[in-house]
Amino acid sequence: MEKPTLKLYKNIENNKKMDYNSRNRLKITKNVNTCFGREGCVEKMSKEINTIGVLTSGGDAPGMNAAIRAVVRTALQHGKKVKGIKKGYRGLLDEEIIDMNARSVADIIQKGGTVLYTARCDEFKTAEGQKLGAEICRKHGIDGLVVIGGDGSFMGAQKLAHLGINTIAIPGTIDLDIACTEYTIGFDTAVNTAMEAIDKVRDTSTSHERCSIIEVMGRRAGYIALWCGIANGAEDILLPERYDHDEQKIINRIIEMRKKGKTHHIIVNAEGIGHSASMARRIEAATGVETRATILGHMQRGGSPTCKDRMYASIMGAYAVDILCAGKSSRVVAYKNGEYVDYDIDEALAMKKDIDDYQYDVSVLLSN
Numbered sequence: 001m002e003k004p005t006l007k008l009y010k011n012i013e014n015n016k017k018m019d020y021n022s023r024n025r026l027k028i029t030k031n032v033n034t035c036f037g038r039e040g041c042v043e044k045m046s047k048e049i050n051t052i053g054v055l056t057s058g059g060d061a062p063g064m065n066a067a068i069r070a071v072v073r074t075a076l077q078h079g080k081k082v083k084g085i086k087k088g089y090r091g092l093l094d095e096e097i098i099d100m101n102a103r104s105v106a107d108i109i110q111k112g113g114t115v116l117y118t119a120r121c122d123e124f125k126t127a128e129g130q131k132l133g134a135e136i137c138r139k140h141g142i143d144g145l146v147v148i149g150g151d152g153s154f155m156g157a158q159k160l161a162h163l164g165i166n167t168i169a170i171p172g173t174i175d176l177d178i179a180c181t182e183y184t185i186g187f188d189t190a191v192n193t194a195m196e197a198i199d200k201v202r203d204t205s206t207s208h209e210r211c212s213i214i215e216v217m218g219r220r221a222g223y224i225a226l227w228c229g230i231a232n233g234a235e236d237i238l239l240p241e242r243y244d245h246d247e248q249k250i251i252n253r254i255i256e257m258r259k260k261g262k263t264h265h266i267i268v269n270a271e272g273i274g275h276s277a278s279m280a281r282r283i284e285a286a287t288g289v290e291t292r293a294t295i296l297g298h299m300q301r302g303g304s305p306t307c308k309d310r311m312y313a314s315i316m317g318a319y320a321v322d323i324l325c326a327g328k329s330s331r332v333v334a335y336k337n338g339e340y341v342d343y344d345i346d347e348a349l350a351m352k353k354d355i356d357d358y359q360y361d362v363s364v365l366l367s368n
């Protein structure tokens, strides 16, 4: 697979603007006034970045604080001013903008949620809202922006980049549904939280010899369901990407497994399929097996981030600032094939992602 980052770094290198350190991470040798267009060509950036803004948008995700902390401290290290924009694009339009220093991000790496707060903002989906957002950035001297959020937030970042604000996006969502990256901030914590909760439901399910349907988050994507399904040893794993809506098949399996002596039946159902409560009623009526539905809900979004989320979010935050200061704009930071890389935001948003066939086949095989 082509490594866009390395190619672009090479472009920069050829222009003798920067070099690498031994670990292949950018080492800035001096400030550069260049940015990169869609084809990776060098374009003139309007002016050098002095002030970097940072915001979190969409659903909060554990590890966002680690990313904010890394953005702030790396930017300060580069000699930039830092402004925190509260409540995502809503706060940008309302000018809820604060100065940040190294102390503003002390004692937050271990905390869930986001200290900058987050929001959803329909006004920002309009051309007027986006234009106003870009004007407010200019008014506050924000000439570089780091957006931490999911693919909806990326679309907002893309619009700001097209309006001339140098913008870098970092994937922050528990759903893992961003195509260009194998890692998104918060997924690891969320999936561990859900796994522990499902283990607990399993104990009571076994004691009562029940069937339990546990619904996990993920919006339209089934990654949390797939990972928990495998990690919790579920008997059925229902993913929006694969579910054939054949409930009779599930009912037959429950009856068959009872005959084989199984004392419980765990169904991990993805939010994208939903309807867990009515499914439970139908399954109980058809099988005679007591069935309960548990919707895990927002507990999956909270809690102290795992080591992985703190670590990856920290690297991504630093990386975003490094490439911004190196003259890149309109990029998405990603983790691919064991490396931190960055993609053009238009290309990243056009990419498609699906459940891995092999992982899905294994999940089916192991649930029998």
Ligand code: ADP
Pocket: 057, 058, 059, 089, 090, 119, 120, 121, 122, 123, 124, 125, 126, 149, 150, 151, 152, 153, 154, 155, 156, 157, 159, 173
């Ligand atoms: P996430 O970022 O987690 O996917 P959402 O899809 O709710 O969450 O998006 C978060 C916010 O991003 C929205 O409330 C809106 O302000 C902004 N956004 C979403 N889609 C667009 C779009 N097409 N254009 C501009 N901004 C958008």
Ligand code: F6P
Pocket: 059, 150, 173, 174, 175, 217, 218, 219, 220, 271, 301
């Ligand atoms: O994107 C994260 C997520 O938790 C999804 O899994 C879920 O569909 C959605 O956000 C829930 O959003 P809200 O917090 O607005 O209910």
